[in-house]
Amino acid sequence: MPENSTAPVAKVIPKKLKKFGEVRIDNYFWLNDRENPEVIDYLNQENAYYQEKTAHTKDFQKALFEEMKSRIKEDDQSVPYFFNGYYYITRYEKGQNYPIYSRKKESLSAKEEILFNCNEMANDKPYFQLGALSISPDNKLALFSYDIVGRRIYTIQVKNLETNEILDDKIENVTGSAVWANDNKTIFYSDQDDVTLRSDKIFKHKLGSKQTDDVLVYFEKDETFNVEILKSKSRKYLAIESGSTLTTEYQILDADTPDEEFKIFQKRVRGLEYSINHYGDSFYILTNKDKAENFKLMKTSVNKTSKTNWEEVIPHRGDVLxxxxxxxxxxxxxxxxxxxxxxxxxxxxxxxxxxxxxxxxxxxxxxxxxxxxxxxxxxxxxxxxxxxxxxxxxxxxxxxxxxxxxxxxVLGGKFDKNNYVEERVWATAEDGVRIPISMVYRKGLKKDGANPLLQYAYGSYGHSMDATFSTTRLTLLDRGFIFAIAHIRGGEDLGRQWYEDGKLLKKKNTFTDFIDCSKFLIAEKYTSPQHLYAEGGSAGGLLMGVVVNTAPELYNGVIAQVAFVDVITTMLDDSIPLTTGEYDEWGNPNVREYHDYMLSYSPYDNVLPQKYPNMYVSTGLHDSQVQYWEPAKWVAKLRAVKTDDNVLYLDTNMDAGHGGASGRFEALKELAKEYSFLLDLEKIKD
Known part of the structure; x- marks a missing residue:
């Protein structure tokens, strides 16, 4: 399936980007405008090209979709939990894409009360996501939020659970996060900046009033912080959390007195992170105070909340997070x-x-x-x-x-856990650090280098990638694939220092760890470069971008989802959602040291005239976290300079955002595309 003249060619409009007296030329900056018909036309051309070049896999994709769907119990439901007099249940009905939220009063044998049927609410919309769902303390009202675009811009409404009517209250263009005060008539919610989508405001809304009458309770001026409104498990306190990558600050208010002022729990101190749990006459505080990088537990009286009053309950331990x-x-x-x-x-x-x-x-x-x-x-x-x-x-x-x-x-009657082997191995990184890899594969594996292996990782924001079960993954395992998670630095898999060693000016450890894990898997003959595949999304898509620039010879194919690949241009644009809050993760490129370091690995800026693996790149037009133009520009540049004839696909979901398609079965169709890409490269036809 070589690339050929039918592949789209994005037009070149050079734009000079100046910083620190140096000039970068961005030939595809013009793609940064979703209102431009030429941009939409280019994305549609790429989609058409992808469809044309994969037409031979369409029946296989459908078969893969049906296979994965067949393992899922369609009429499934959650384990009920009891809260404030009711059992709450989330369930699915056969053939339906979305959940149904219900409850039963006092007993599981009581009559079911449907709270929200998301299948009816979605109503053939291309995208639907229910956000917050919160029941009033008297159990009579439910506030809920929903997003119908995929850009994480929500509308909040209130339903009367006794009459099933939707009240006139309508709060639009907000984050969707909201809680009740204990008076059953006051709602606190978070709002966001119209341009950056940074959550920066907390409002108070009284039932029966208009959004224009809502009271601004708090505005977060620091552009590196986001705010959220929470309610304690005890239901006694409301809390405003202001948080950045390195620092947190809480303000608290008795939930019985919503018209009083929030009070600072402990004022922000750069580098001090903490979270609070109320119980009885105390707050329990999870914190990194006094250089406790793996965190410790402290407590304090509800009346004396500043850190000078905190007492240690569980001390810090260097080897336990x-x-x-x-x-x-x-x-x-x-x-x-x-x-x-x-x-x-x-x-x-x-x-x-x-x-x-x-x-x-x-x-x-x-x-x-x-x-x-x-x-x-x-x-x-x-x-x-x-x-x-x-x-x-x-x-x-x-x-x-x-x-x-x-x-x-796991439906279908074919799954037996004894047919599979899970294993944890350790690769050695170039600086001598040992990196854990979690793997699963069918029994009877031969280490002969001929096994197809999909290596996955994320490696950012201190997000640990745990070893979880997946019914859909069986589709690969049963066709001979090994699935491996590389627990690389930048996550928090081995404690807080694991994260610290994979961010800012140590970010390249994330990339070299992944490559060293690949080399280990090849050396141990689990696989070979002809059969090794890599996958990552969002910040993991950045990882994929660096990997294909620096070690393309190790991989036969790469899947990059909603890939954050245009690092410098994005981080220099503080109008883009998330940018200012990311400085403590990636660095502030307005500072020369960070600018130069980020530029040295930014995938888009380091595309080379060399051979690249086969690549499937996906994105969403309405993505607010990684804008669609990052993958689009990256693919355009790769097409222009790469020297191989391996396939390169850009697949843009024109109806979705960062999380992809909504609905459990639509998401399986996207997964079927990825799996068919891998299996086609392995010449596995069924």
Whole structure:
């Protein structure tokens, strides 16, 4: 399938971009205008080219879609959880794309009350996403938000659950995050800048009033911070969180007195991160105070909240990352990460007999979930591994009795976890650091270099890539693929320092780690360059861009989703959503040292006249996080300078944003495109 003259050619309009006395020439800057008909025409040409060149795989794509869909229990539902007198349930009906939210009063045998049927709300819209869903304290009203474009710009409305009518209150063009005060008539919500989409304002809305009458409660002036409105698990406090990459600040207000002023919990100090949990007469604080890079737990009185009053509960540990906590009347539960694996630690408040939940797999994911009540001995947690479907488990912390409330069903009758092997191996990076890799594959694997292997990673923002189960991944595994997650620096997989060593002026560790993992997998004969594939999205798409510039010979194919590849131009444009808040992650290119470092790896700026792997690049026209023009410009430049005849596809979803298509089955169609790309390159036809 060589590239040929039918491939679109973007016209060249040189634009000079000047910084620090130097000039960059951007031939495709003109693509940065979604209102320009020529831009839309070019994207449509690329889509048509992709469709033409993959026409021979269309039937296979449909078959892959049906295969993946057939494993999913269509009439599925969540494990109910009990909150304020009702059991709440999320369920799906056969053939429907969207969830139905319902509840039952006091008993699971009670009559079901439909709160929201998202299938009816979507109503054939190209895109639909329900955002916030919050029930008033008296259980009579529900506020909800929705996005019908995919740009994460929401509308908030209120439904009367007794009459099913939608109230006249309508709050438009906001973030979609909102909470109730305890008076059942006051709503606090976050708003965003019209241009940058930075969440920068908190408003107060009284039921029955117009949006123009809403009161501005707080405006965040610092352009590197975003704001969010929260409500404590105790339902006693409202909290405004102002956060940047390195710093947090909370303001609190008694939820019973919504017309009073929020008060600072602890004023911001650059580098001080903290989060708060209210229980009884205390706040529990997860924080990095006093250089506790892996975080520690402290507590303070509700009346004395500044950091001079904080007392240590769980000290900092250099080898254990404290990720989160759950508070119960008789127990404190810690979610920790050690040596790259999740651990759940149960600590009775009386100090007698703390213990860890036992997890035996070599690589897995475990997390507390749905614990909305203090007064219970039951911890609800989730567990899965790369061979074990997801389970929701109720664990009695006193008796240690375990009840599996739900295990993910894999339909079709063919799945048996014993047919698969999960493994964790360690690659050595160029600076001697050991990088964990989680893998899954069919039993009977031969290390002969002939196995197709898909290597995935993210490696930014301290986001850890846990080893999870996937029914769709079976489509690759059953056709001989190995799937590998490279836990590279830039994530927080091995603690906070793992993140610090993959950001700012150490960002290149992220890229070289991924390449070194690839070299290890090839050296150990799990695969070979003829059969190795790489995948990443968003900041992971940046990773893909650097990898194909610096080590293209290692990969037969690459999938780059919503790829952040035009690093310098984007980070110099503070009108683009997310830019100013990213300075602590990537660096501020208005500072020469950071500018030059970022320019040295920015994928778009470092495209070379060389051979590149086969590439499938996807994006969304309405993406507010990575603008569509970054992948579009990148592909245009690659077409112009690359020296190979390998395939290069740009596939733009003209109806979606950063998260891709809405609806569970539409997302499978996108995945079928990616899988058919890989399988076609491997000459696997069925």
């Amino acid at each position: 404290l990720e989160d906590i759950e508070i119960f009347k008789d127990f404190l539960v810690l979610e920790e990460r050690e040596n790259g694996l999740n651990k759940i630690r149960i600590m009775p408040w009386n100090g007698e007999g703390e213990y860890y939940l036992p997890f035996e797999s070599e690589t897995y994911t475990a997390y507390a979930t749905g614990n909305v009540d203090f007064d219970t001995d039951v911890l609800r947690y989730g567990y899965q591994s790369m061979t074990t479907p997801s389970s929701i488990i109720d664990f009695n912390m006193k008796t240690k009795a375990k009840e599996i409330k739900k295990e993910q069903e």
